[in-house]
Amino acid sequence: MAIGSVVALAGGVGGAKLTKGLAEVLESDKLTVVVNTADDFEHLGLYICPDLDTVMYTLCDLNNVETGWGIKSESWNFLEALREIGGETWFSLGDRDLATHIHRTYRMNAKDKLSDITADFCAIMGTDVRILPMTDDPVRTMVDTEEGRIPFQEYFVRLGCSPKVLGFEFEGIQTAVFNPLASKSLKAQDLAAVIICPSNPYVSIAPILSLAGIRDQLRGIAAPIIAVSPIVDGQAIKGPAAKMMRELGYTPSAVSVAQEYKDITDGFVIDSKDAADAGKIEDIGQRVLVTDTIMTSLKVKKSLADNIMDFANEIKVGDN
């Protein structure tokens, strides 16, 4: 049975893992991944897109499994030489990864669009999945902390997420245009589901959902919208989501994440460890899927993707 097309909204590692599973389950040209670009930044004159690259490298089987980020078969001679001449080395740039950054920056400076550059990268690195930056306009996450407003990568990498978070501002979001290709994907006749990946709700998914018009468009589509919890057993599988939740005054839990998305989602996926929370999430109007969500292998990624697609089909059947 042809499943139809799927649009996934994704940040970095968690999003990349689930999209890898989805890419295995769907026909190769049926998956569109809309990726957060609000953690993009300019560093040493280079235009760096951490989430886009993580999704792209993962889908092309080029991701570095040793570090959990960056490209495989990496070396660090540039960074070592930069350290020797007193350059800024708080953000780790590998020798092979630099090719991506330099080539992209060169094209950006020549006024090529980020979405076109990304499409060319996908073609040459080898994936049929459509990886789309959420927008071609600059949006930058600023973290408001007890130590002041800090650009996201400074907060995340240089400061190791240590300052206490008070809130977030997505600079540029008011004027940024939701990627027209992404908008078009949401209008596909065969759209089977929109999946919000298990990414950080505040700094990966919120920027995408803050783009003008996207929430209205999501509310208007017939296909089920399903979110997957990045919080399992009160902890983030990766990254600072749970710490952020506590600092913002929420209990770190799948329920809290479901609250974030409830006005647009039809279904919510939680890990088996959180099975006891299913009722609370149903109480806020969500269908719930309880399954294994910790994607430690390709097999788990694929079975999670399979289960989500079955869940989407159930929701759709239920609606009819």
Add this chain to the structure above:
Amino acid sequence: MAIGSVVALAGGVGGAKLTKGLAEVLESDKLTVVVNTADDFEHLGLYICPDLDTVMYTLCDLNNVETGWGIKSESWNFLEALREIGGETWFSLGDRDLATHIHRTYRMNAKDKLSDITADFCAIMGTDVRILPMTDDPVRTMVDTEEGRIPFQEYFVRLGCSPKVLGFEFEGIQTAVFNPLASKSLKAQDLAAVIICPSNPYVSIAPILSLAGIRDQLRGIAAPIIAVSPIVDGQAIKGPAAKMMRELGYTPSAVSVAQEYKDITDGFVIDSKDAADAGKIEDIGQRVLVTDTIMTSLKVKKSLADNIMDFANEIKVGDN
């Protein structure tokens, strides 16, 4: 006996070798090297200074003796990855060398001066020699060939110097300001010599000598001005100088080089292999030193530098 200070005018490899010898012979803070920047170029958004880097790496013992250019202990993983994603790889950029280019470009874009950046590089890489870009303003050598006007690095690297040369244009030279620190070095009370290194007369030395005011300043100084022939036995020790001479209608010889410089030089240094040419060079008003000029070892570099300084002293004594 303290020799006094020396200003050397240099291009890439030949200039770097002689300045290495001079640095061994002179007190460490008495040598100023004024380096050609007309073969600088922007590549992949990076600001690259081939001659400055060659001189800098050589004086800091960081030069790559395997390749004859670039930095030692080099790796090429960036370039390989760039090739894989379809980037421009005709100009070889090593992983460690990239740190220099990226750090410099970042500072240039922040409006730091090339001479300040170079001074900082020299301090951290470890040389007391003052390495000065000939100007902080952009000057770009364009090669007029039978195939049209070609930017220098495209001609030199991408096309391997194959197009037949008709002439050269140094774009920006009319408005470029001769580095004030270099001008000041030429006014030093203890100036013992100005040395024109065995670099390409057309594309390494001519740009320096084409800067407004430098020829007048050179004609006005008391210290001897001595050029070292880059042509030995009718051939360039390295690079396209002899080919260029033929294409421009000159016989490739030390005599032809001496003709280029005769209006500003007092003495000319030729290799022992060209001893028979000494008379012809004396006939155009030059004192001549015949010695070994092919700098295959540090010992030869040093003895050549010693011989040149003795020659400068002789000329000075002779003038009195």
